[in-house]
Amino acid sequence: MRFLKAIKQAVASREKMLAVLIDPDKFDPNLSADFLRKLPKNTTHILIGGSTDANGRTETCVKTVKAETSLPVILFPGDHTHITAAADAILFLSLLSGRNPEYLIGQQIKSVGKLRNSNLEIIPTGYILIDGGKESAVQRVSGTSPISQQDPNLIIDTALTGKFSGKKLIYLEAGSGALQPVHPEIISAVKTAVQIPVIVGGGIRTLRQLEKAYAAGADMVVVGTAFEKGEFFSLKNKATIQDF
Numbered sequence: 001m002r003f004l005k006a007i008k009q010a011v012a013s014r015e016k017m018l019a020v021l022i023d024p025d026k027f028d029p030n031l032s033a034d035f036l037r038k039l040p041k042n043t044t045h046i047l048i049g050g051s052t053d054a055n056g057r058t059e060t061c062v063k064t065v066k067a068e069t070s071l072p073v074i075l076f077p078g079d080h081t082h083i084t085a086a087a088d089a090i091l092f093l094s095l096l097s098g099r100n101p102e103y104l105i106g107q108q109i110k111s112v113g114k115l116r117n118s119n120l121e122i123i124p125t126g127y128i129l130i131d132g133g134k135e136s137a138v139q140r141v142s143g144t145s146p147i148s149q150q151d152p153n154l155i156i157d158t159a160l161t162g163k164f165s166g167k168k169l170i171y172l173e174a175g176s177g178a179l180q181p182v183h184p185e186i187i188s189a190v191k192t193a194v195q196i197p198v199i200v201g202g203g204i205r206t207l208r209q210l211e212k213a214y215a216a217g218a219d220m221v222v223v224g225t226a227f228e229k230g231e232f233f234s235l236k237n238k239a240t241i242q243d244f
């Protein structure tokens, strides 16, 4: 369990982690070297995946990225067909906020054939979809509803259910391109309750939002869309990529 162990060690020494999410649907292998060169220097992980992989490009994406970076490359699959043994590890997600058995246990069972013969490190992760102000791909694909940010108690109870069920990480997800990221008060309440590593993603576009998420207790922040669009590098505030 070397990747989970490293995450736990970072949390123990209060080091914050930054994961950049690459969506295989939008990945251009010809631009990947350039994309990776532009990543903040404190990027700690590359996540690869998304709710869909329309062209079946996850494996190509993983292999191309792995050839160009020594950062851990971790799968963030939308379903079992996105799994490839070429990555280092997999967030083995259960969509705990939803009530669709397919995303609580069905897809996980379908994954076993690939996982049992791979060297992927499997990291059990409680995945909680939170309302980010617009319909997310996760919501659409899973057919489940996000939890309202007005209902922190349900979010906390859901996260604790994940912990009690043996999940090693809790991922608070506002949805890719969310209008409102997960509110810092919710991050704080969840982190205080679960005391295991907490990942936060969805709609984080600015350094201020990133710092607020960290200050609230996020151990790892995931940024996808803003890096894809280059927005994270051209913020109105003073900070630039070199400030990371």
Ligand code: 1GP
Pocket: 021, 173, 174, 175, 176, 177, 178, 200, 201, 202, 203, 204, 222, 223, 224, 225, 226
């Ligand atoms: C989505 O949490 C990730 O699954 C990242 O979201 O694309 O909005 O950064 P963004």
